[in-house]
Amino acid sequence: MIHLVKLLEAALFASPRPVPVEELTALASEASPAEIASALDALRVHYDVDGHGVELAEIGGGWQILTRAEYTGAIERAQLAARPQRLSAAALETLAIIAYRQPIGRMEVEEIRGVAVGSILKSLQERALIDVVGRAEGLGRPLLYGTTPLFLEQFALRHLEELPRADELAIALRPAPQPL
Amino acid sequence: MIHLVKLLEAALFASPRPVPVEELTALASEASPAEIASALDALRVHYDVDGHGVELAEIGGGWQILTRAEYTGAIERAQLAARPQRLSAAALETLAIIAYRQPIGRMEVEEIRGVAVGSILKSLQERALIDVVGRAEGLGRPLLYGTTPLFLEQFALRHLEELPRADELAIALRPAPQPL
């Protein structure tokens, strides 16, 4: 590959979005637009003829290097198999509150976290980390949530009492005293 | 290029982070680890010999395609990508201590550095270079910190053992001089 082609390859690789030709000319002021165009063409041909896992594509007025479609399925499957997902900070906080305060209703969790948690509860339930364990007394008999055996398994705990600093949290997360 | 090399190239291209070896193995279950290793080698040689704008690097327990250093200046000037900021001297000192002494608590870091590090720990944690890895026994059960995979990635380390051992440093700790 000639220098200009290598420079374009590096730039397209490092850019977070498709790069229009005008911006590519800023890379090499000595190169004419025609030279840039022919270098792009050389890169495209190199990827196609030489047999690469990637290809050069023109998208939305710009140029971008993309993985070839035939490999995307295998890549996604490998990611799922090898790269475990992590919970978001919000989901972890919700999970922690439920772990230490169960059984607990959605409104109490929202009081502590200060934000709505409806969708988080749903996704934690889909992941089988929490489940509905009953209904509270009182108006509307709201659902109460608790952690599942899978939750204990995830943290290698035998039972809930093994959670560290339970005493501190029990105090901090105590329900507010009822008005008389 | 043979199929396996193209598949690996596509997977490495698709990922902004180093791809862990397990994920590469999951990519082609029919290929042996030796075949994966030799395919990676073929890709590395192809990039080097054929003259590409990118190269293959082994980092943080995985493999990653990176642009060659000689193009960084031009890419930055064309504003197609920006380099991350350097860490402050204080943050680097804190990171160095954690890398060598992990798991380590805040007070021990402060003892070595001679200054308070609370806010630095917080910002290193926000940048995902360190994380809480547990709690110490004893009063207050202080949090213990360790480095993350992103730390290895940002300092181009294959693994922690690539850092020199404490006794290999030029200033190995000597016993205090004997009184005359």
Next chain:
Amino acid sequence: MGAVMTEEQAQGPQVGVHAESVTLVMEAVPAVAPVQPVSFLVDLPAYAGPLDLLLSLIRDEKVDIYDIPIAHIARQFLLRVRVLQLNDAAEYLELAARLLRIKAQMLLPRHGEMEKWEDPRAELVRRLLEYQQMREVVDILERRGDERRSRFARAWLQESGESVAAPLSLSLGELLTAVDRILRVTREPTVHTIVARTLDVAGAIAMVRSVIAERRNARWGELVARDAEPWQILSMLLALLELAKLGELRLAQPRPFASVEIEHDSSGEAA
């Protein structure tokens, strides 16, 4: 500073010190003995902490780290703290106080058996070496970090919808961090800030010994500054009790709430 100085420090604020300004500074610090006027321009970079400042001082003055001329270095340290206007940084003042204490300890007469004499500088040397070792690692990290920063990774993010089917990665550390976040934002009264300050009983013992060796007696109020922090008061109290137990001094309080009187115990010496 040589190889240990980071680029960041080199780019940090530079303070040029002329002989005149040093003289002015000296007048403002009566506690520091006057030094020969500095007749050359000194460039002082920004420091990452008191140990960094002390270490570069040792390097600049070309003294042996295993045999630090403590009086001279303490004077230079205080001078730089003044010039760099680090007076408000407790960490710098704490180290300055430590240096002065070591200086006092060095002046103590070493009676009798020399083998039992412990170099008061030993702990400081150990800390300096440990710190210097860490700075070496910083150099390595900085070099590797710069190398990595000179290469770009793929920036474009492929769309991949979050799939519930993927296995979960959960650690107790993550859960505990979440717990800490909750504790910080919920009930503020239950969150205590614990100040990281260990007691320095050994330092207090050394100070009492040096005072008693010189004057035979002292009063509590003379050993503990009025604005002393709790850890200093506690350290002194423990030091006095320890020394009384060892028979090196006697403690007496003539009447309730009076300042405690500390007296050299000569009976212990005779025994």
